[in-house]
Structure formats: structure tokens, C-alpha cells
Amino acid sequence: xxxxxxxxxxxxxxxxxxxxxxxxxxxxxxxxxxxxxxxxxxxxxxxxxxxxxxxxxxxxxxxxxxxxxxxxxxxxxxxxxxxxxxxxxxxxxxxxxxxxxxxxxxxxxxxxxxxxxxxxxxxxxxxxxxxxxxxxxxxxxxxxxxxxxx
Numbered sequence: 704x705x706x707x708x709x710x711x712x713x714x715x716x717x718x719x720x721x722x723x724x725x726x727x728x729x730x731x732x733x734x735x736x737x738x739x740x741x742x743x744x745x746x747x748x749x750x751x752x753x754x755x756x757x758x759x760x761x762x763x764x765x766x767x768x769x770x771x772x773x774x775x776x777x778x779x780x781x782x783x784x785x786x787x788x789x790x791x792x793x794x795x796x797x798x799x800x801x802x803x804x805x806x807x808x809x810x811x812x813x814x815x816x817x818x819x820x821x822x823x824x825x826x827x828x829x830x831x832x833x834x835x836x837x838x839x840x841x842x843x844x845x846x847x848x849x850x851x852x853x
Contacts, residue, residue, distance in 0.1 A: 704726065704731055704733050704734065705734045705736070706733070706734070706735055706736065707736045708735075708736070708737045709735050709738060709751075709754050709758050709761060710738055710758035710761065710782045713755060713758070713759075714733075714759075714762075716755045716756050716759050717760050719751075719752075719755040720752065720755070723742070723751070725727060735751070738750065738751065738754055746793070749797055758824065779794065780798060780799070781796065781798060782796035782798070783797075784801050787799065788840065788841070788844050789805055789808075789809065789833060789840070789841055790802055790805040790806045790808070790809040790841070791805075808829055808832050808833065809841055809845075811828075811829055812825050812829060812833075812838055812842070813841075813842075813843050813845055815828055815829075816842055820837075821825070821835075822835040822838040822839045822842070823835040823838075825838045826838050
């Protein structure tokens with residue numbers, strides 16, 4: 704098997720070592736371009752194991768940095784992507800800005816839910832402006848905002 708980069712091939716050291724052991728059992732060679740070739744002899748196996756450990760550590764560092772950046776962006780009130788929730792639009796610097804016409808519908812949805820109506824009944828009551836799935840999303844977003852305030 705030929706692979707360009709080790710860090711794209713395996714998720715963990717354990718995974719890499721187990722897969723490599725299976726390759727050896729089946730007579731499959733592993734040629735890693737970024738490590739300069741086949742890993743059949745003792746020294747190349749050692750370098751392979753060390754390289755796999757470094758690749759896993761780097762992947763973990765990247766994930767930690769991404770999570771930290773997302774947490775910081777969220778704390779600053781920036782929208783992290785995807786479709787903006789109903790009642791909002793994405794403005795400059797990733798800030799969510801209220802769409803006043805839609806906010807009236809959001810308030811109506813919340814009021815109808817407080818009266819005990821189901822998402823389907825609410826969607827029918829607001830005149831087909833949103834689907835029952837959108838109503839569920841609006842209600843979940845409202846609950847998250849309440850949790851964040853507590």
C-alpha cells in the first residue's frame with residue numbers, strides 16, 4: 704500500500720500499529736512517501752512508531768486550537784457558520800443581527816408554545832411562514848439562550 708502522508712492514514716498510534724500488524728500478516732507492504740519509503744526493517748518500524756505518535760499529538764493540538772478558537776468566537780458573540788437561525792441574519796464580523804419582521808414570528812411561536820401547542824400546530828397557526836421543523840429549531844434556540852443566561 705502506498706500513502707502520501709502518515710497523519711492522513713491513521714487516527715491514533717494504536718490504530719496505526721494494529722493496521723500495520725494486519726498488513727504484515729497479509730503480506731502487504733506499507734510505503735509512506737512522507738517517511739521516505741517502505742517500513743519493513745527494524746529502524747524504519749521504530750521511526751514509523753515515533754512518527755505515528757507525533758502525528759497523533761499534532762492532530763490533538765490542532766483540535767484543541769480549533770475548539771479554543773470556536774469558544775473564543777462564541778464568547779465574542781460571533782456566528783460560527785451554517786445557516787443563520789430564523790429571525791437573524793449574519794452581519795459584519797460574524798455578528799448575528801435581528802431581522803425584526805421575523806422576530807415578531809419568533810415571539811408568536813414562543814407564545815404559542817407557552818400555551819402548550821405542538822410544533823405542527825404552531826407552524827399551522829403562524830400561517831405557513833415556517834415548517835414544524837423550523838419551529839422545533841426556533842424553540843431549541845430559545846431554550847439555549849435561556850440556559851446561557853442562567
